[in-house]
Amino acid sequence: MARDYDVIVAGAGMVGAAIGYGLAGMNRRVLMLDGADTDFRAAKANFGLVWVQSKGFGHPAYQRLSIEAVQSWPKFAEQLEAESNMPFAYERNGGLNFCLSDDEWTARANRLDKWHAQAPEFAPSTHMLDRDELQRRFPSMHLGEAVVGASFGELDGQVNPLRLLAAMQISFQRRGGELRSNHAITAINPLPGGGFEVVAGEYRARAERVVIAAGLGSSVLGQMVGLDVPLRPQRGQILVTERLAPLLPIPASGLRQTAEGTVMIGVTQEEVGYDLSTTCEGAVRMARKAMRILPDIAKAKLVRQWSCLRVMTPDGIPVYASSTRHRGADIALCHSGLTLASFHAGAYAQALASGVFPSAMGIFHHERFNVQKTA
Known part of the structure; x- marks a missing residue:
């Protein structure tokens, strides 16, 4: 039987879990579908740095996004630890980048x-x-x-990344969200009149919106809703x-x-x-x-x-984009899911819930890779 949700989040890793956690705190009915433990999971190799120094070099918008995210981290961490009762050793005491020669300095x-x-x-x-x-x-x-x-x-600063991920998933469910593991998505079908049916093997669910945050698996899923992002x-x-x-x-x-x-x-x-x-x-x-x-x-x-x-991504900068072909489908991709967790759970989740995205986010659209169209 198909079930109805406001939002289905494809992926429950560092990015998807933060988005789902944020949406579930806004009285949205949220389903988060995750694949198998054998999937290519970036969270397994996360170094645990909440890091901003020199991030976004040559890309001021990404720099600003990163700085605002780390500034929001203390409040985000305090609330998440209180909700989950899962300490994840967040500290913001500064960080070093060592120089091993005068030239490096x-x-x-x-x-x-x-x-x-x-x-x-x-x-x-x-x-x-x-x-x-x-x-x-x-x-x-x-x-x-x-x-x-x-x-x-x-x-x-730094944090225990696996405990952070567990805390977001726990709090997501305590906020009323539904998490289904071992449900790798095989199809996303736009429905006549709006909305989507998401298929994971024999399981089917429907929602008004779909957010793709499935890491390297996002390329295939994005193509199903007109979001072809090179990764x-x-x-x-x-x-x-x-x-x-x-x-x-x-x-x-x-x-x-x-x-x-x-x-x-x-x-x-x-x-x-x-x-x-x-x-x-x-x-x-x-x-x-x-x-x-x-x-x-x-x-x-x-x-x-x-x-x-x-x-x-080709330039190493995050992608945040909405489908122009199938309204209600979005994609969120980055390799800094830890640093940007406060943004994904906060401002980005709020934009998804309202359907209104700040104009400043347009620079993160994947159309920047389409040289012919932007030339």
Whole structure:
């Protein structure tokens, strides 16, 4: 039997769960359909950074979106933890991007100066710290000889990504949303007169609106409703050590110590298609850089290495678009689902609920990839 909902969200990962959670808090009847655990899930390789420094370089709209999202994160986290009773170790104590040579230091400083100039309405949120200042601020860090300094982003932070995902799914259901796992969508059929029928095997459901947030699976689903978005997978490998005494007080790009004491080392950016293999080459490259920053890591045992696939658009910038062919169908794609979670659960969910999107979001439409049409 077909069942009626206001919105069906295709995908229950970091992006879909945030959207569903937000919609369910607006008195919408929401169904969230998720695929199998064997799907290509970007959340499995999420490094856990709520990060903004230099994000959106060369794309001011994405920069502004990211800054506004991280500014909303403390309130979002407080409410979500209270609703779910699921602590997910969110901290916003700043973040570091280490520089391992004078050339890296100069390049980083120049890049951040240009980044700040893109959005002058925001006060500068990053600062360059030389080695002496780093050691003064963080005396517990035993830095390698190669470290000449780092950029410090005061808005940056970290979170346990899998606990965050669980908290959003739990709270979504407590708000009255329905979550069905192992329901991979096989068809989205526009209905005469409006609305959609969504098919997942033998299961069928109907809704006024459909939001596609299924990661790499979104390409196929989007084509069913006139939303043809080009995507590619990008492999990211991660290493994890045994639990260690505190050695990194705040997270860094590619290096963070979790609340449990393990150290995560990463992350590679490999264009290898849908290959989920882990490689010795990747492990060596990540470990060597980590040891140049924090030599004490050399004493630690590595307990795990894994990889997963990021969801990448051609320019690396998110896509938010509504179908012009089938009104009521939308798509939301990005590789920064963690950082943008507060936006997806807040302003974006509100726009979906009202059907009115800010004009500023037009720059994120996938038609920007259609060179002939935009030329």
